[in-house]
Amino acid sequence: MVRTVVVHDEELMRSALVQLLRSEGTLEVSSMSPGAGPPDQDALPTDVWVMDGDCLWGPGQAHDEPFRSRCGDRLVVLTTAKRPGILRRAFDGGALGLVDKNAPAHRLITAVHTVAKGQRFLDQTLTVALLEGAEMPLTTRELSVLSLASQGAPMAEIAARLHLSRGTVRNYMATAIRKVGARNRVDAIRILQSAGWT
Amino acid sequence: MVRTVVVHDEELMRSALVQLLRSEGTLEVSSMSPGAGPPDQDALPTDVWVMDGDCLWGPGQAHDEPFRSRCGDRLVVLTTAKRPGILRRAFDGGALGLVDKNAPAHRLITAVHTVAKGQRFLDQTLTVALLEGAEMPLTTRELSVLSLASQGAPMAEIAARLHLSRGTVRNYMATAIRKVGARNRVDAIRILQSAGWT
Structure with a gap:
């Protein structure tokens, strides 16, 4: 079983994502609010984090040290091709998984299993946006x-x-x-x- | 069984909400994209529509006639207290159910059953925001x-x-x-x- 934690700031959407991930039966899923801060040292180890890109704690927060030091790169970020800034920050922050919110559900489950093995998962629909949003144009x-x-x-x-x-x-x-x-x-x-x- | 249709513009979140609603076993749930337009005349009749407030088709679109004439008032809109404009438009548009995205999942399921009976369901956390956003301040x-x-x-x-x-x-x-x-x-x-x- 891959231990997965869903991070989302809206309880209803958090519960919905948990149900989606549980539906396959191969993931052990719990959830937390981003406001809850980095997880407890005593908490059970987590294999993969799944996070809504819109819930990253503001600019650059994907790099937030206390959190990153706990979750490492086993992070799947959900976003769309319309948000190259979030894509880029997640990628630069070392997130191994980038999943399109417009993808079918099985893609997310595949992404979680891929990232759990320490491998990169990047939705093809996001690749072009990631390349286009290659660099932040402003100083x-x-x-x-x-x-x-x-x-x-x-x-x-x-x-x-x-x-x-x-x-x-x-x-x-x-x-x-x-x-x-x-x-x-x-x-x-x-x-x-x-x-x-x- | 209450026949429920989830409307959301992101496939992943749409699937997640479908799973959440199905988890209780008393709802027959399908889904559609808002871009798909009003449902087909030949489609099975729907008891309750569940829609993300952020996916209403722009200002005033909750009132959109082709859609409203099909879905009537058996509509549950998901939003938060921070969005009084969406709350107000949904309420004025005749949506019977208003559910806080920060509510626990069982609230949404209760809301669907309540609205299916033609009764109003309004999350308490949204009431104050609805009263405060009583009127659009601008002409x-x-x-x-x-x-x-x-x-x-x-x-x-x-x-x-x-x-x-x-x-x-x-x-x-x-x-x-x-x-x-x-x-x-x-x-x-x-x-x-x-x-x-x-």
């Missing part, structure tokens, strides 16, 4: 500026929080808009969010 | 302006598409920002989107 600074703007912060506040002048913030913003091929600030935020970069 | 025009802006359209394009002058668009925008208590345009879009109004 850390440009991303910070857009990320604060997306939370509704005005220019002056962004400048103050990043210890920059307003002119510099305006320059970062203009460069970011151009780089992602957006028509304006709102458009740039929309593009980054839908790709899963912020 | 149709103000919402159209913000909705186009959220897709990245510049002011001139919004004016052209709505057959308004730029000054009028600016006025609608300013009123909308004030009404939702936002700090600026990006903030107003963020507030409306996270509440599920656009």
Whole structure:
């Protein structure tokens, strides 16, 4: 039996994924909320983690050390080709399994068994998106500026929080808009969010 | 047996919800993609529809006539208290069941049985959000302006598409920002989107 833990922030979807994985009879499945933090040292060892990509704890959190040090690379992330940012972060974070949310259920079960053996599982439908989203187009600074703007912060506040002048913030913003091929600030935020970069 | 159809746009989550509903043994469960459009006239009659609120076909689509005329009010919508816009649209659209995605699985099964009898099922955790989101704060025009802006359209394009002058668009925008208590345009879009109004 492969010991599998499902991580999802909505209890109903968590239970549904647990039922799906149990249906085959070869997996021993439990679940946890991402908010519960890294699992207890005393918890039973887990062979494979299954996590909804939208529940990764914000940008870069797939790399979150306390969690990663416990779960290692035996991680299957569920996402779609429309979210190259999440795909890329999961891949760069070392997740062995990437499964398309639009795939049939047996693909997820195959992915869990593959990752349990320490092998990589990558849905073909996600490969192109992963290659296209090869690199985050923005620098850390440009991303910070857009990320604060997306939370509704005005220019002056962004400048103050990043210890920059307003002119510099305006320059970062203009460069970011151009780089992602957006028509304006709102458009740039929309593009980054839908790709899963912020 | 209550004949239940799950509607979700991601196949994996659709299969997972089907497994969850089947686990109790009193429901006959099938599923469809929202993209598949309203069900065939020749399809077997359905007692209850279960639908993810995030998969409603955009603003107002819970009211979509071809679908509504087939599914009637025997509809259970899954959402969270953080999405008063979706809650409100589902409620106003006549959905009898509103289930919190953070509820335990047996709540959903109870909801399906309750709605199958033509009775209302409303998760307590959603009641407050439903009352708070009592009314959409914006007029149709103000919402159209913000909705186009959220897709990245510049002011001139919004004016052209709505057959308004730029000054009028600016006025609608300013009123909308004030009404939702936002700090600026990006903030107003963020507030409306996270509440599920656009």
